Amino acid sequence: MEEVVLAKLRELVGWKSGDGIFCPGGSISNMYAMNVARFQRFPESRRQGGRVLPRLVLFASEECHYSVQKGAAFLGIGTDNVVLVRADERGKMIPEELEKEIERAKSEGAVPFFVSATSGTTVLGAFDPLGPVADVCQRHGLWLHVDAAWGGSALLSRKHRHLLAGIERADSVAWNPHKMLTVGLQCSAFLLRDDSGLLQRCHGTGATYLFQTDKFYDVTFDTGDKTVQCGRRVDCFKLWLLWKAVGTEGLEQRVDRAFACTRYLAAEVKRRDGFQLVLEPEFLNLCFWFVPPSLRGQQGCADFGPRLGKVAPAIKERMMKEGSMMVGYQPHGARPNFFRQIVTSPAVTRADLDFFLDEIERLGRDL
Structure with a gap:
């Protein structure tokens, strides 16, 4: 075998x-x-x-x-x-x-x-x-x-x-x-x-x-x-x-579906206020920031990066304590902390993807 x-x-x-x-x-x-x-x-x-x-x-x-x-x-x-x-x-x-x-x-x-x-x-x-x-x-x-x-x-x-x-x-x-x-x-x-x-x-x-x-x-x-x-x-x-x-066709569909989920999330991130892509995804890694209302319009300020870097850890803490979901975050070079979402499960629905972004927005709107 x-x-x-x-x-x-x-x-x-x-x-x-x-x-x-x-x-x-x-x-x-x-x-x-x-x-x-x-x-x-x-x-x-x-x-x-x-x-x-x-x-x-x-x-x-x-x-x-x-x-x-x-x-x-x-x-x-x-x-x-x-x-x-x-x-x-x-x-x-x-x-x-x-x-x-x-x-x-x-x-x-x-x-x-x-x-x-x-x-x-x-x-x-x-x-x-x-x-x-x-x-x-x-x-x-x-x-x-x-x-x-x-x-x-x-x-x-x-x-x-x-x-x-x-x-x-x-x-x-x-x-x-x-x-x-x-x-x-x-x-x-x-x-x-x-x-x-x-x-x-x-x-x-x-x-x-x-x-x-x-x-x-x-x-x-x-x-x-x-x-x-x-x-x-x-x-x-x-x-x-x-x-x-x-079968091979089923595995191919599983891969293509994972790509489609990422493309849908990327489109939603670009459409929603306060969400910002780190870069357009080539693969399944969707890297993005959530900018809470208190930081919007302040991108030119000297402390914008450090303040933005505290947002993802705070939202992650809240979502874990509520038990609603989990998502990873990390900095990258000069980029402050951002979320990195990857969807591979064939059981994930579009409603799940919408909930994911809605929940980040709900947990981070007052930061």
């Missing part, structure tokens, strides 16, 4: 063959990518450790998931060797800046080996330009990983898969069906374009009490030795079951 589901996911990425494994979350998938890329470049490091390695450097957008830095720390690469590449105003990695950072690292005597692009950043929902990023990686011989934990499910939509144009050129991909598809936690896939057994060579130990080679069935079904785990849940079953229940 696992191999069938992984093959279908690889097909959606655009690969005819490859490998993969289900992991306990996208953070671990990103860590697998770093480890496999390092092993592929320096296979001796598996036996001899970091003492045989030069100073390795990896690159990711400044909007990347925090797991990139956590993974570098865990694997002994070091967070000082994670170069965060400048992103544009929409949160997309700038390929020209990536090339500059790679050249700079080389000039300092470091060895670039890995680039992590993001398809669906956590805050703004940005998609890095995978084609141009892949061009840079190809020129410099670097492993390209795409963290599509959040945005990967857009590949199921004929209308929206263009957001991931170029993903087929990646060496590895992280994809979490438990996010946009709302498969039960946890369901996270690490996909690999290489079909030569790289995962097995990188992680396998061949424990004879688990992975006997003389079993009566095809031992390639014993995929556990590819992982850093021992006991694992059958995470692929959750996705297989949903896929069987609603």
